Amino acid sequence: MPHLPPVPLKIALRNTPEIELWPAALLHARSNHDARALSRADRVLRRKRDGAYLAADLPEGLLPLVPNLRRERGLDDALDALESTSPHARHGVEHVGELPLHRLHERLDALGIDEADYAARTGLDLVAEPDWLAFAGFDRYRRPLWLRIDAARHWLRMRDHAMHEGVVLEAISGYRSHDYQLGIFERKLARGLSVDDILAVNAAPGFSEHHAGLALDIGAPDEPPAEESFERTAAFAWLQEHAGEHGFAMSYPRDNPHGIVYEPWHWRYAAA
Numbered sequence: 001m002p003h004l005p006p007v008p009l010k011i012a013l014r015n016t017p018e019i020e021l022w023p024a025a026l027l028h029a030r031s032n033h034d035a036r037a038l039s040r041a042d043r044v045l046r047r048k049r050d051g052a053y054l055a056a057d058l059p060e061g062l063l064p065l066v067p068n069l070r071r072e073r074g075l076d077d078a079l080d081a082l083e084s085t086s087p088h089a090r091h092g093v094e095h096v097g098e099l100p101l102h103r104l105h106e107r108l109d110a111l112g113i114d115e116a117d118y119a120a121r122t123g124l125d126l127v128a129e130p131d132w133l134a135f136a137g138f139d140r141y142r143r144p145l146w147l148r149i150d151a152a153r154h155w156l157r158m159r160d161h162a163m164h165e166g167v168v169l170e171a172i173s174g175y176r177s178h179d180y181q182l183g184i185f186e187r188k189l190a191r192g193l194s195v196d197d198i199l200a201v202n203a204a205p206g207f208s209e210h211h212a213g214l215a216l217d218i219g220a221p222d223e224p225p226a227e228e229s230f231e232r233t234a235a236f237a238w239l240q241e242h243a244g245e246h247g248f249a250m251s252y253p254r255d256n257p258h259g260i261v262y263e264p265w266h267w268r269y270a271a272a
Contacts, residue, residue, distance in 0.1 A: 006023065006025055006026055006135055006144075007135075008134075008135055008136055008137045008152070008156060009134050009135065009136070009149070009152060009153060009156070010135070011023050011025075011026070011134070011135035012132050012133065012134060012135070013132060013133045013134075013135070013144075013146050014043075014081045014082070014131070014132050015081075015099060015129055015130060015131050015132055015133065015177075016074055016077040016078045016080075016081050016099070016131075017074055017077060017099050017100060017103065018047065018048060018049070018072075018073050018074025018075075018077065018078070019045050019046065019047055019048060019054065019072070019074050019075065019077070019078035020045075020046045020048055020177075021043045021044070021045060021046075021078060021081055021082055022043065022044045022045075022046050023042075023043060023044075023135075024038045024039075024041035024042060024043060024044050024056065024057075026135070026144045027044055027046070027053070030053070033065070034053060034065065037056040037058070037063055037065060038056065040056070040058050040059070041056035041057055041058055041063075042057050042058075042059075043056075043057040043082060044056050044057070044065075045057075045075075045078050045082075047072070048177050048179040048180075049179050052066065053065045053066075054066050054069060054072055054075075054078075055069055057082060062079075062082075081131075094149050094150075096130045096131065096132065096148055096149065097130070097131040097132075098128035098129070098130060098131065099128055099129045099130070099131055100128075101126055101128055101206065104126070104178055104205065104206045107178070107182055107205060107206075108204065108205065108206065111185060111195055111204075111205070112195060113195065113199075113204050115206075118199075118204055118207070119207070121259070122203075122207070122258045122259055122260075123257050123258050124203060124204075124207040124258055125207070126206050126207060127206060127207060127208065127209065127211040127212045128211070128212070129177060129178065129211050129212070129213075130148055130175075130212065130213050133146040133147060133148060133149075133152075133175050133213045134146070134147060134148065134149040134152040134153075135152070136151075136152035136155055136156060136171070136174065137156065137171070138171075139170070139171040139172060139173060139174070140170045140171065140172055140219060140225070145171050145173075145174045146174055146175040146213060147174045147175060147213050147214070147216070147269075148175075148212065148213040148214055148269075150269065150271070151174075151213060151214045151216075151269035154246045154247050154248070154269055155171070155174075155216060155246075155248075155269070157246055158242070158243065158245075158246035158248065159171075161242065161245075161246070162235070162238050162242070165238065167234050167235055167238040168220060168221050168235065169218055169219075169220070169235050169238075169239070170218065170219045170220060170221065170235075171216055171217070171218060171219075172216075172217035172218060172219045172225045172226060172265065173210065173216070173217045174210070174213065174215070174216050174217075175210060175211075175212075175213040176208060176210035176211060177211065178205050178206055178211060181202070181203070181204075181205040181206070181208050181210075181211070182205045184198075184202055185198055185202070185205060188202075200259070200261065201260075201261055203260065209251055209266075209268050214268055214269045214270070215251065215266060215267065215268040215269070216248075216266075216267050216268075216269075217265050217266055217267075218230075218235065218239065218265055218266075218267055219235070219265060220233040220234070220235035220236070223235075225265070226263070226265050227265075228262060228264060230264045230265045231264040236264055239267065243267060246269075247269050247270060247271050248267045248268065248269050248270070249267065249268060249270055250263075250264065250266065250267055250268075251263065251266050251267065251268045252266055
């Protein structure tokens, strides 16, 4: 049976410490075997560390997509989430819980980042991941955009408001997991950058506002993503005037107290 087109705010990503539960309709098959499974699945268990598809939730039960599925770290948490009621189906009850931070401490130690020192120096707090996120449409690259339900709702309203006034706002990225942020550090370290070099541009894993599903990187058509030149666009001018009406504020202006470089593209929802 073909999947119906995804509808913003009506589809949820269930989140657990090691595994995400993705709507199958929003994933791309990587093999013929995956394609057959995804075409019949409601949800797919996806490993956060590397994006591997672990299992497909079919009408007749769970279909493993990897060997030794039962040994997969975090599987029990994922199966519990799979069995529980989807948050967006609870008739307006939209409580968002937070995932534990226990493994994050180990990962910061492995990078040589002193958690307490970094927090004191930057004024940033550790950010827990939410236990579910709402589908907020697609980003510039046609990737699913995940945000907390309140941020998603206000992002869509703000985007439509801007469009009505002739201004196009493009989402560049939204929610990012701790694993995603760790991947940024690992790739840059592999290119020869030091941890201090990376911290001048990227928040330490666990300290990024993107982890909470409340922050968006916003761009404009024909503009490179996440560049200071965004401040010269009509989109940035519109955000400066109207973003506050929708509960969004720029997190890292020039000379911000956190030591993060100026990011005119980074906006956080903090309630309207």
